[in-house]
Amino acid sequence: MDVQTVAEALRREATATNERRVLVLSGEQSACHDAAATALDAAGIDRSETTLVGSTDALGCERIAHRNANELLGITRDAVVFDAHDGLRPNALGRVVGAVDGGGLLILCSPPLDDWPDRSDPFDSALAVPPFGVEDVTGNFRRRFVERLRAHRGVAIVDVEGERVEADGLTDPAPLLGDVSEPVTIPEDVVFPDAAYEACLTADQADAVRGLEALADPAQAVVVESDRGRGKSSAAGLAAGSLARAGDDVLVTAPEFRSARELFARADELLDAVGADRTEKNDSNGVPTRIDLADGGSLRFAEPTAAAEYAGDTDVVFVDEAAALPVGLLERFLAADRVAFATTVHGYEGAGRGFSVRFRSRLEESDHEITDLSLAEPIRYAPGDPVEVWAFDALLLDARPAVDQLVADATPEHVEHRELSAEDLLGDELLFREVFGLLVLAHYRTEPNDLARLLDAPNLTVHALLYDGHVVSVAMLAREGGLSADLRAKMYDGERVRGNMFPDVLTTQLRDERAAVPVGWRVLRIATHHAARSRGLGSTLLDAAREHAVATDLDWIGVGYGATPELLRFWHRNGFSTLHLSTTRNDTSGEYSAIMIDPLSEAGCDLRDRTAKRFVRRIGGVLSDALSDADSDILRATLRTVAGSVPLDLTAWEWRVVVGAAYGPGLFDVSPRPFRRLVLAYFLDWEEQARLDDQDERLLVLRVLQAHDWETVTERLGYHSTGQCKRALGRAVQPLVDEYGTETALDERARYSE
Numbered sequence: 001m002d003v004q005t006v007a008e009a010l011r012r013e014a015t016a017t018n019e020r021r022v023l024v025l026s027g028e029q030s031a032c033h034d035a036a037a038t039a040l041d042a043a044g045i046d047r048s049e050t051t052l053v054g055s056t057d058a059l060g061c062e063r064i065a066h067r068n069a070n071e072l073l074g075i076t077r078d079a080v081v082f083d084a085h086d087g088l089r090p091n092a093l094g095r096v097v098g099a100v101d102g103g104g105l106l107i108l109c110s111p112p113l114d115d116w117p118d119r120s121d122p123f124d125s126a127l128a129v130p131p132f133g134v135e136d137v138t139g140n141f142r143r144r145f146v147e148r149l150r151a152h153r154g155v156a157i158v159d160v161e162g163e164r165v166e167a168d169g170l171t172d173p174a175p176l177l178g179d180v181s182e183p184v185t186i187p188e189d190v191v192f193p194d195a196a197y198e199a200c201l202t203a204d205q206a207d208a209v210r211g212l213e214a215l216a217d218p219a220q221a222v223v224v225e226s227d228r229g230r231g232k233s234s235a236a237g238l239a240a241g242s243l244a245r246a247g248d249d250v251l252v253t254a255p256e257f258r259s260a261r262e263l264f265a266r267a268d269e270l271l272d273a274v275g276a277d278r279t280e281k282n283d284s285n286g287v288p289t290r291i292d293l294a295d296g297g298s299l300r301f302a303e304p305t306a307a308a309e310y311a312g313d314t315d316v317v318f319v320d321e322a323a324a325l326p327v328g329l330l331e332r333f334l335a336a337d338r339v340a341f342a343t344t345v346h347g348y349e350g351a352g353r354g355f356s357v358r359f360r361s362r363l364e365e366s367d368h369e370i371t372d373l374s375l376a377e378p379i380r381y382a383p384g385d386p387v388e389v390w391a392f393d394a395l396l397l398d399a400r401p402a403v404d405q406l407v408a409d410a411t412p413e414h415v416e417h418r419e420l421s422a423e424d425l426l427g428d429e430l431l432f433r434e435v436f437g438l439l440v441l442a443h444y445r446t447e448p449n450d451l452a453r454l455l456d457a458p459n460l461t462v463h464a465l466l467y468d469g470h471v472v473s474v475a476m477l478a479r480e481g482g483l484s485a486d487l488r489a490k491m492y493d494g495e496r497v498r499g500n501m502f503p504d505v506l507t508t509q510l511r512d513e514r515a516a517v518p519v520g521w522r523v524l525r526i527a528t529h530h531a532a533r534s535r536g537l538g539s540t541l542l543d544a545a546r547e548h549a550v551a552t553d554l555d556w557i558g559v560g561y562g563a564t565p566e567l568l569r570f571w572h573r574n575g576f577s578t579l580h581l582s583t584t585r586n587d588t589s590g591e592y593s594a595i596m597i598d599p600l601s602e603a604g605c606d607l608r609d610r611t612a613k614r615f616v617r618r619i620g621g622v623l624s625d626a627l628s629d630a631d632s633d634i635l636r637a638t639l640r641t642v643a644g645s646v647p648l649d650l651t652a653w654e655w656r657v658v659v660g661a662a663y664g665p666g667l668f669d670v671s672p673r674p675f676r677r678l679v680l681a682y683f684l685d686w687e688e689q690a691r692l693d694d695q696d697e698r699l700l701v702l703r704v705l706q707a708h709d710w711e712t713v714t715e716r717l718g719y720h721s722t723g724q725c726k727r728a729l730g731r732a733v734q735p736l737v738d739e740y741g742t743e744t745a746l747d748e749r750a751r752y753s754e
Contacts, residue, residue: 001165001168002158002163002165003025003035003038003039003042003158003160004038004039004041004042005042006023006039006156006158006165006168006169007023007038007039007040007042007043007105008042008043009168009170010023010043010105010156010168010169010170011042011043011044011045011103011105013170013171013172013173014102014103014104014105015103016173017171017173017382018102018103018381018382019102019103019154019173019381019382019384019385019386019387020100020101020102020103020104020105020106020154020381020385020386020387020388021105021106021154021155021156021169021386021387022105022106022107022108022149022154022155022156022169022387022390023039023105023106023107023108023156023158023169024108024110024113024149024155024156024157024158025039025107025108025109025110025158025160026110026111026112026113026116026157026158026159026160026166027111027112027159027160027161027162028085028111028161029056029083029085029109030058031160031161032083032085032109032110032160033056033058033059033083033109034160035109035158035160036058036059036081036107036109037058037059037060039105039107040059040079040081040107043079043105045078045079045104045105046078047059047060047061048061049077049078049079050062050077050078050079050080050081051063051064051072051077051079051080051081051096051099052064052080052081052083053065053066053069053072053080053081053082053083053092053096054066054081054082054083054085054086054109055083055086056083056086058083059081061081066086066087066089066092067092069089069091069092069093069095069096070095070256070258071258072095072096072098072099073095073098073099073258073259073261075099076099076100076101076104076380077099077100077101077104078100078101078103078104078105079100079104079105079106079107080096080097080099080100080104080105080106080107081107081108081109082096082106082107082108082109083109084108084109084110084111085109085110085111086122087121087122087123088110088121088123088141088142088145088452089123089126089449090141090395090447090448090449090451090452091447091448091449093391093395093448094391094395094397094447094448097387097388097391098228098229098380100381100387101380101381102380102381102382102385103381106387108149112159112161113146113149113150113157113159113166116139116142116146117139117140117142117143117146118139119139120134120135120137121139121142123452124137124456126449126498127452127453127456127457127458128458129457129458129459129478129479129480129498129499129500130483130487130497130498130499130500131482131483131484131487132458132459136458137456137457137458138422138455138456138458139456140422140426140455140456141451141452141455141456143426144394144426144455145394148390148393148394149390149394150166150167152386152389152390152393152394153169153171153386153389153390154169154171154385154386154387154389154390155167155169155386155390156168156169156170157169171386183203184197184198184200184201184202184203184205184206185197185203185206186198186206187206187210190210190213191213191216191242192209192212192213192238192239192242193242193245193270193273193274195270195273195274196209196238196239196241196242196270197209197210198273199234199238199266199269199270199273200231200234200235200238201231201234201379202231202375202377202379203377204230204231204375204376204377205230205231205234205235205375205377205379207373208224208231208232208235208373208375209235209238209239211224211371211373212224212235212236212238212239212340212373213239214369214371215239215243215316215338215340216243216246217338217369218337218338219337219338219367219368219369220337220338220339220368220369220371221334221338221339221340221341221363221366221368221369221370221371222339222340222341222370222371222372222373223340223341223343223363223370223371223372223373224236224340224341224342224343224373224374224375225342225343225344225372225373225374225375226344226374226375226376227344227376227378227388228344229378229379229380229381229388230375230376230377230378230379231375231379232342232343232344232375233259233260233262233263233266233320233342234262234263234266234379235375236263236266236318236320236340236342237262237263237264237265237266237267237270238266238267238270239318239340240252240263240267240299240316240318241266241267241268241269241270241271241299242270243297243315243316244267244271244291244293244297244298244299245270245271245274245276245293245297246297247293247295247296247297248297248315248316249297249298249314249315249316250297250298250299250300250314250315250316250317250318251300251301251302251307251310251311251314251316251317251318251336252264252299252300252301252302252307252317252318252320253301253302253303253304253307253308253317253318253319253320253333254301254304254319254320254321254324255304255321255324255325257283257289257301259320259321259324260301260318260320261283261285261287263318263320264287264288264289264291264299264301265287265288267288267291267299268280268287268288268291271291271293276293276294276295277293277294277295278291278292278293278294279291279292279294280292289301304325304329304590305329305585305590307319307333308329308332308333308335308590311332311333311334311335311336311339312335312336314336315337315338316336316337316338316339316340317333317336317338317339317340318339318340318342319333319339319340319341319342320342321342321343321344322341322342322343322359323343323344324343326562326591327359327362328562328564328590328591329590329591330359330362331359331362332590334362334363334366334368339368341359395448395451396432396433396436396437396448396451397448399432399433399434399436399437399440400433400434400437400441401434401437401438401441401471401529402434402438402470402471402472402529404529404530404531405531406467406468406470407467407468407470407471407472407529407531407532408531408532409467410465410467410472410529410532410535410537411535411537412535412536412537412539412540414467415465415466415467415472415473415537415540416465416466416467417463417464417465417466417540417541417544418463418464418465418466419461419462419463419548420435420462420463420464421462422454422455422456425454425455425462426455431471434470434471435454435462435464435471435474436450436451436454438471438473438474438527438529439474439476439525439527441527441530442525442526442527442528446525450476450525453476454476457478459478459479459480459499460476460477460478460479460524461476461477461479461521462474462475462476462477463475463477463541463544463545463548464541465537465540465541465544467532471529472528472529472532472537473526473527473528473529473532473537473538473540473541474525474526474527474541475523475525475526475527475541475542475545476523476524476525476526477521477522477523477524477545477557478499478521478522478524479519479520479521480499480500480501480502480503480519480520480521480522480558481500481502481503481515481516481517481518481519481520481555482516482517482518482519483497483500483503483516483517487516488503488507488513488514488516488517489513491503491504491507491508491513491516492507492508492511492513494508496508497516500516501522501560502515502520502522502558502560502595502597503515503516505560505580505595506579506580506595506607506611509580510580510611510614512610512611514607515607515611517603518555518556518601518603518604518607519553519554519555520549520554520555520556520557520558520597520600520604521545521549521554521556521557521558522557522558522559522560523542523557523558523559526538526541526542526559528541538570538574539573539574542557542574543574545557546575546598546600549600550600553601554600554601554604555599555600555601555603555604555607556597556598556599556600556601556604556607556608557576557597557598557600558576558595558596558597558598559571559576559595559596560593560594560595560596561593561594562586562591562592562593562594563581563591563592563593563594563634563637563638564591564634565633565634565636565637567594568594568634568637568638568640568641569637571596571641572596572640572641574598575598576596576597576598576641577596577597577598577608577612577641577642577643578594578595578596578612578615578638578641578642579595579596579597579608579611579612579615580594580595580611580615581593581594581595581619581622581627581630581638582594582595583622583626583627584626592627592630592634594638594641596641597611608643609643609644612642612643612644613644615642615644616642616644616645616646616680616684619639619642619680620676620677620680620705623635623701623705623706623707624705624706624707627706628706628707628708630706632697632698632701632702632706633698635701635705635706636683636697636698636701639680639683639684640683640684642684644684645681645684645685646677646680646681646684648677648678648681648740649677650674650677650678650742652742652744654671654673654674655674655741655742655744655745655748656744656745656748657670657671657674658674658675658678658733658737658745659737659741659745659748659749659752660748661675661729661730661733662730662731662733662734662736662737662749663730663734663737663748663749663752663753664751664752668703668704668726668729668730672704672707675704675733676704676705678733678736678737678740679700679701679704679705679736680705681736681740682700682736682739682740683697692732692735695717695728696728696731696732697732698717699713699717699725699728699729699732700729700732700733702716702717703725703729704729710722710725710726713725737749
C-alpha cells in the first residue's frame with residue numbers, strides 16, 4: 001500500500017459517509033509536498049478546492065501563511081494541507097480543521113513522527129520568552145499530539161520516505177441508510193419570510209431561525225450556542241436579514257469582521273431571494289459590511305467597543321462569537337432593546353459555557369425576556385465525524401472543569417495546593433482536562449496556543465487547589481524580568497521584548513530602565529470553579545503561590561487586566577497595588593488596563609515605591625487628558641489601590657480658595673489645582689478617612705479630577721441644575737477640609753461658621 005492507495009481509499013470512505021479524514025504524511029518537507037500532490041491527485045481533489053497552510057507555494061493551489069489561518073473561517077474546502085514543518089501552531093490548526101468539508105481530507109505534512117517531539121519547531125520561538133532561549137522549550141505538546149494522531153480513528157499515517165503505511169485511517173463504517181436528518185419544514189404563522197426557512201440546511205437550523213423571531217418583539221434577548229459547523233452564524237444571518245427587511249436598524253458586532261462574514265453573506269442571500277432593493281458596501285472578498293434597504297431598514301457591522309456605544313440607539317444588536325468578548329463589554333450591549341448573542345461552545349473563539357456561566361447572571365438581571373437556543377446537528381459533515389473527535393481531543397477544545405457537585409463543598413480549609421508540572425498534567429488526563437477546562441471557562445482569552453504554553457514554555461508555572469482530587473482553582477504564572485543590561489537598553493529604546501509585559505510597560509512607557517532587573521511572576525490567568533466562588537479560594541491560591549515565589553527568591557508577583565471596580569478591589573485585598581493605568585482602551589474589551597504588583601523583596605518594594613510615587617505625580621494631568629472618558633467608578637477604585645500619597649503643599653491663599661468654595665461664597669473655577677491635590681489625597685489614603693457617599697465621590701472625580709464642564713457633570717449625575725451641582729461640590733469638599741485643613745484653613749472655616 002502506498003500514498004496513492006491510502007488517499008484514494010480515504011477519500012472514498014469520507015465521501016460515502018459525509019465525514020472527513022486526516023492523512024498524515026511524515027518525513028522531510030520536500031518529500032511530504034510531493035506526497036501531498038500525489039494524494040490530492042489520487043483522491044480526485046481539484047487544486048481550486050485546496051488550500052495549503054504553510055510558507056512555500058508547493059502544490060499549485062491557494063496558499064496562506066499560518067498567521068493568516070483565520071482567512072479560512074466561514075469557508076469550506078475539499079482539502080486543507082497543513083504544513084507543520086513551518087510550525088505546529090495550535091491556534092492555526094484549530095482554525096483550519098473546521099474548513100474541511102464533509103467528504104474532504106485534512107492532509108498534515110509533518111517531520112518524522114518519532115523524531116518530531118525532540119526537534120526544534122518554528123513555533124518554539126514564540127514560547128522562548130527572554131531570558132530563556134529556544135533550547136529551553138520542551139516538546140511535550142508535540143509528543144502528546146503525535147500520541148493522539150496514533151490513537152484516533154480516521155487518521156491515516158504514512159512514512160513517505162520509508163514508504164511505510166503505519167495506519168490506513170479507514171473506519172469501515174456501517175452503510176448509511178439514506179438521509180437520517182429531519183426534513184426542514186416551514187412552521188405555521190411565521191414572522192420571517194418563507195425564504196429564511198427555505199435557506200436552512202437542517203431542521204436544527206430552522207428551529208434556531210424560528211427562535212430568533214422573538215427579536216421582532218420588544219425587550220427580547222436570544223442566546224444561540226453551538227459547536228463549530230452547526231450553522232449558528234447562518235441562522236443569525238437569516239434572522240438579521242429578515243429584521244432589516246422588516247425595517248429594523250440591525251447592528252452586528254464580533255471580535256473581528258471575519259467572525260461575522262458568514263452572517264452577512266447569509267443575510268445578503270436572503271435579501272436576494274426576497275428581491276429586496278438595497279445598496280451595499282463590501283469588503284475585499286465581496287461580502288457586505290453594510291446593507292441599506294430602499295424601503296428602510298439596514299444591516300451594518302461595527303467593532304465591539306464602537307458597537308457598545310451605539311447599542312442603545314439601535315433597533316436590534318447581534319453579537320457573534322460573544323464568548324470571545326469580556327463580560328464587562330457584553331453587559332453594555334444590554335442597553336439595546338433587542339439583542340442576540342451567538343457563541344461557540346467548544347473552540348478557540350471562546351467557550352460558550354464560560355459565556356453562559358459568567359454572563360448569564362447579568363443577562364437575567366436585565367429587563368429582557370430571554371430565549372435560549374442550541375444547534376447540535378453538523379451541517380458541513382455528518383454527526384460523529386472522526387476528525388472533529390480527534391481535533392477536540394488533540395487541542396482540548398472539549399475540556400471542561402470538574403462537575404459542579406464534585407467541588408461544591410470546597411473551602412480553603414479543605415483543599416490541597418499543588419504546583420503542577422508538565423509531567424503532572426501529561427500523566428493525569430483528567431487533571432489536565434480540569435485545569436485547562438477551568439482556564440477556558442473563566443477567561444475569554446484562553447486559546448489552544450495556551451495548551452502548548454502549559455506543556456512547553458520555560459517561563460510558565462501552574463498552581464492549583466484540589467478538592468478531593470478535583471481542580472477547584474488554578475493560576476497560570478509567567479516569569480518576567482531578570483533581563484540583561486543589553487536587552488534592557490534595547491527595550492528602553494523602544495524594542496519590544498516578548499513575554500515580559502511588566503518590564504516592557506515600565507521601561508518603554510514609564511521610562512524606568514531598571515524595572516526589568518527584578519524578577520517576578522505575572523498572573524496570566526487565575527480562575528475559581530463557579531460552584532465554589534466567593535469563599536476565598538482565589539485568595540488562598542494566591543497566598544500559596546506567594547509562598548513559593550518567596551521560597552524561590554522572586555521579587556514580586558504582578559497582574560495586568562482590564563480594570564473594573566470589582567477586580568481592583570479583589571487584587572488590592574490580596575496585597576496588590578496599582579502601578580499604572582493604561583491611557584488607551586483595549587480594542588476588544590473596551591477597558592483600560594491596570595497593572596498591579598505585590599512586592600516580595602527589597603528590590604520589589606523599591607520598584608513599587610518609586611513607580612507609585614511617579615504615578616501620583618503624573619495622574620492628575622492624565623485624568624483630565626487621556627483618561628478623561630474613563631468610568632469614574634474605575635478611577636475611584638484605582639486611586640484607592642495606589643501605594644502612595646500626595647504632599648498637600650497648598651499655600652495659605654489656596655486653602656482660602658478651597659475653604660471659600662466649601663463653606664462660603666468662593667468658586668472652584670478660580671483655581672482648580674488645590675482642589676485636585678486635596679481630592680487625590682483623599683482617594684489615595686481613603687482607608688484612613690471617613691468615606692463620602694458614591695454620588696459625592698463621582699462628583700469629585702468627574703469635575704475635579706477629570707475636569708468635565710459643569711453641564712456635563714450635571715447631566716451625568718442627574719442634578720437639576722448646574723447651580724445644584726456646584727453647591728453639591730462645595731458640600732463634598734467640606735469633610736476634606738475638616739480632615740486635611742491647616743491652621744489657616746480651619747481659621748478660614750471658622751469665619752463661615754460664626
